[in-house]
Amino acid sequence: MAVRGTGLLAAALAAALAVRLAVDPRPRPLLMLLVPLAWFSSALLALQWIGGRPDPALPLRTAAIVLLTVTAFRAAPWKSMAGALSPRSPFYTLGLYLLFVRHFAAILAAEAWRTLRTRSMNAPSLFRRGGASSLVWALASIVRRTLDRAERFYAAQLLKGLAG
Secondary structure, three states: OHHHHHHHHHHHHHHHHHHHHHHOOOHHHHHHHHHHHHHHHHHHHHHHHHOOOOOOHHHHHHHHHHHHHHHHHHHOOHHHHHHHOOOOOOOHHHHHHHHHHHHHHHHHHHHHHHHHHHHHHHOOOOOOOOHHHHHHHHHHHHHHHHHHHHHHHHHHHHHHOOOO
16 A cells, blocks of 8 residues: 555656646756755655654655645746735635745745855855854754744734734
């Protein structure tokens, strides 16, 4: 049963990759997506192996979901979608959610690039003195800012009555 499910997940992953290539056939953006995804999936599988329960379904499912989500976000006509959302539409909540996710993903990505670029200017080499610790502090800063921003956003939604 697990092999059949894993085969199905591998097929879904291959389909997601094919759709991604159909949307944008340039190799560089695809590699910029696949390399971190492969690292994450490998680390997930290694942690499962260390725990004594390796299951390839979770890394394959994660990779397929990431590929499909990134492809959907790249292919969606966001400007026309934002103007076409009507509060009477049954897809209003879903569309609003997707617009929020896209907006905050772009903000967090820009913040991460800015932080890591600043870190690389201050400590150009990871292997020189202070290089690794500066990377750790930069990543900690990104996580802290992300949590602060998420808390502020949730508080704003509570004030407007949109959160649970």
